[in-house]
Amino acid sequence: MLRFSQSLTKEMSISDLRVAIFNHIVSKQSNEKLIIRIEDTDKDKNIEGKDKEILELLNLFSIDYEGVFHQSDNLKYHQKLTMQLMGQKNAFACFCSDVKIEELKQEAKKKNKPYEYDGFCQTLSDETVLNVNSPFIVRIKKPDENIVFKDLLKGELSFKPSSVDSFPILRQDKTPTHNYANAVDDMLFDISSVITSEDNINDAAKQIHIRKLLNYDKEIEFAHIPNINIDSKYSSVKQLIDDGFLPSAIANYLVLLGNETPKEIFTLEEAIEWFKIKDISKEAAKFNIEKLKEINKKHLLNIDNMRFSKILGFADDDIGKLAKLFLNENSTIKEIKEKIDLIFAPKSTCEGFEEEFVELKLALNDAPFIESFSEFKEFLSKKTQLNDSKLLKPLTYILTGQTKLQGIELEEVYPLIKNYLGEITK
Known part of the structure; x- marks a missing residue:
């Protein structure tokens, strides 16, 4: 016992x-x-x-x-x-x-x-x-x-x-x-x-x-x-959960910490097969929040798209795929949720593109359902006579809540949000 x-x-x-x-x-x-x-x-x-x-x-x-x-x-x-x-x-x-x-x-x-x-x-x-x-x-x-x-x-x-x-x-x-x-x-x-x-x-x-x-x-x-040397702001389990770390990733990191493992990413069920408590380092291990973020990102990439979507409050495979797109620059559920929330947040104007913003909003209200991003972009360009940055900058903001996307393209985002355009552009 x-x-x-x-x-x-x-x-x-x-x-x-x-x-x-x-x-x-x-x-x-x-x-x-x-x-x-x-x-x-x-x-x-x-x-x-x-x-x-x-x-x-x-x-x-x-x-x-x-x-x-x-x-x-x-x-x-x-x-x-x-x-x-x-x-x-x-x-x-x-x-x-x-x-x-x-x-x-x-x-x-x-x-x-x-x-x-x-x-x-x-x-x-x-x-x-x-x-x-x-x-x-x-x-x-x-x-x-x-x-x-x-x-x-x-x-x-x-x-x-x-x-x-x-x-x-x-x-x-x-x-x-x-x-x-x-x-x-x-x-x-x-x-x-x-x-x-x-x-x-x-x-x-x-x-x-x-x-x-x-x-x-x-x-x-x-x-x-042996103890873990850790910054006090990361010492609470509840705080890490609230900050958007997956339990599976936290557990993975804590077993990995001060231990030699056959692979870096694993589940507790897998660890039961090879873990040996006598082989744990006898020295205090140093907790590295950046390493935990790296492991958390890998766990999020591995989870089912629908499950990821449900974690974020949806039940749509596309939202799970969208969330994984944002993992190129984010590593926690909290950070991803902030990006998703920006997409669905109301937008009243776009700084530097105020007139274009109004024109695009009107055009979007008249837009039919369009499957591909290239056709969608072409429709808006013809409707507003806007091109290049005057089209893409305010459009990116309207669709994502950001004026510039890091490491991903709007054409990657559009197929995953096209079913929500009415809600996003209202």
Whole structure:
């Protein structure tokens, strides 16, 4: 069993999506189930509606999962196991205020040392704890020896007791902290492999420590994926979708990034056949928006014309062909849609060709349906007595919303819009 965890306190990032995609691929390769875990225990920071958005994005990328689970559903287990840990003296109530903890952090900073809890509350007697009326959190007992585990990408890792420390497992409202909830939930769901970001390496040591104290001895296989160096304006998955990138192209690029692949353009289904997670680059990969645009353009060129048309709000094979014409200078759905919208937008005049514009509009209103562009052009020339640029410049603007087309000719555009002339020239 694999799991992909996503918090309700933030946007799904490109790095998050890459982890989800790798979990999807590996689950298919190993014929194991994948579950989606919604981290929702930090109630004060949860963003309303974010869980729905997470699932919509995963579905958009065809991430196949067995079920969806909210961590808050397991609250009774988190609390029950906490009581077990406390009864065994493997966890303890901590009454230290936020001010006191901040003082400890500042003292460590002055000494140029990592912060470590001083263990004061761990020495309190049971009688003292019973007589304290102040709110408290619960901390885990610091490990007595190094926490050692193997990572598929990073090899053997070892964490000193001081780096794991006596970290909190329950908040004052008795909800579990991130590491505690994940450690317990991985036990409850019998998780065998954890593919996650390398930002979570320290968390892995803490979660292993928790499970050891709970006498859970199943060894979980870890793979901590290197980060992606990315400009913050491109870091949100939703933003890339809104900017007009195809999910298939984004997924293609994220698998390609920091990986050797048999070809550059592929689908997730194809990647399942040859992808090897152990071969991913161990260095952070650099996200290149221009490379993504290049890949997106190739995916758009490959999709069915009718599907392209429907993405743009039509149901016409010709509109799909027209959209592909504009791919010579554009690379996203958003950019293409802007070009299509210009074609159908009202035009009141054409700067520099105001009189010619009026004459052409009148002629177009009288024009019969004409199949070929050459005959169409000839009809307008005879009707208006306009030729060369005086004809083509304002005509190009009326038909496309642009005074100059880049890399394509009006005679290529006309056959694909001739059925819409009445709407375009009104």
